[in-house]
Amino acid sequence: MEKEKEDKKQEMFKKVKQRKQEGRTVRKIVGITSLAIVLIIGIVVFAGYSYVKSALEPVDPNSTTAIEVEIPIGSSLTTIANTLHENGIIKDARIFKYYTKFKNESDFQAGNYTMTKSMTLDEIIESLKTGKVYREPVFTLTVPEGLTLEQIAKVIEKNTKFSADEFMTKVTDEKFIQDMIGTYPETITEEVLEGNIRYSLEGYLYPATYSFYDENPSLDEIVTTMISQTADVVKGYNELLEEKQMTVHQLLTFASLLEEEATAQTDRETIASVFYNRIKIDMPLQTDPTVLYALGSHKDRVLYEDLKVESPYNTYVINGLPPGPIANAGKTSIEAALNPTNTEYLYFLADKEGINHFAKTYEEHLQNIETYLR
Incomplete structure (x- = not known):
């Protein structure tokens, strides 16, 4: 009888201990799950924050390439946002719409605008409200059609602080050419390295009038801007x-x-x-x-x-x-x-x-x- 009672008592202690272990396991699982959920929410929130923060910034802060954007009469905010996105002026059309509504901006004007990828959302909004280009270029550089690299070099020498020789050294530099192939692979390919070619980048500096917003743009920036315009045109x-x-x-x-x-x-x-x-x-x-x-x-x-x-x-x-x-x-x-x-x-x-x-x-x-x- 005594033994039977003792056995029941031991069995009861065993079940209590088992339940405690199960409780600890459940609490551990709940804790891990809760932590995982918190981490996932945190990652999603951080990713969302990072995306929105990025979308509020200029597409390319260093870009000086002028892009012509046409806003037709009667364009809705959605149409304007999509047009700006299609032209590469903003990163995300929806974020631009939300930002514009948050700022309570409206009365955008139709017209032809000259914009750059370096413009902030506020600068873009100001341009659309006034019908004018918000950022005034420090100087412009016009490269006519039908010029060779050697002739462009003279244009650069006449209009900037760089000499024709410095320009030719830059556009014939092997590392710079390889960098351009890597940056614009769909435009500049290994074809430009063919042995019979006089200058690899001949014909790749697009003829246009360029607006620069930096008081002293580097030679890299000037040349890259012209190559970037070629890439934009041919795509x-x-x-x-x-x-x-x-x-x-x-x-x-x-x-x-x-x-x-x-x-x-x-x-x-x-x-x-x-x-x-x-x-x-x-x-x-x-x-x-x-x-x-x-x-x-x-x-x-x-x-x-x-x-x-x-x-x-x-x-x-x-x-x-x-x-x-x-x-x-x-x-x-x-x-x-x-x-x-x-x-x-x-x-x-x-x-x-x-x-x-x-x-x-x-x-x-x-x-x-x-x-x-x-």
């Missing part, structure tokens, strides 16, 4: 390039020929058709600007003996495109290279008035020479 043609199985390098090379052949009244699309037609039948392009680039000097008139210069750029002695661009091409020439007129022309010439005359046969071309140039 808009990615689908066409893929459709034509054409690389950016080939596009800029082709466009540079059109740019150098162009006069104020030139039909670039039709000239492009002549070049494409010649390429199809393996006929040399025979464009004088490539001869001048091969010679490395400017001439008012290309002589017959010049046409024989041995150079991978001389399209009188090679078939197809030269190894790289011979100048910087503007948007008009780039679009003409992608959208040539459908013709059967193989020849063209510009008369003394700058008007182009096209021909399907060499006989017609000779007649045009006789009619318009003699």
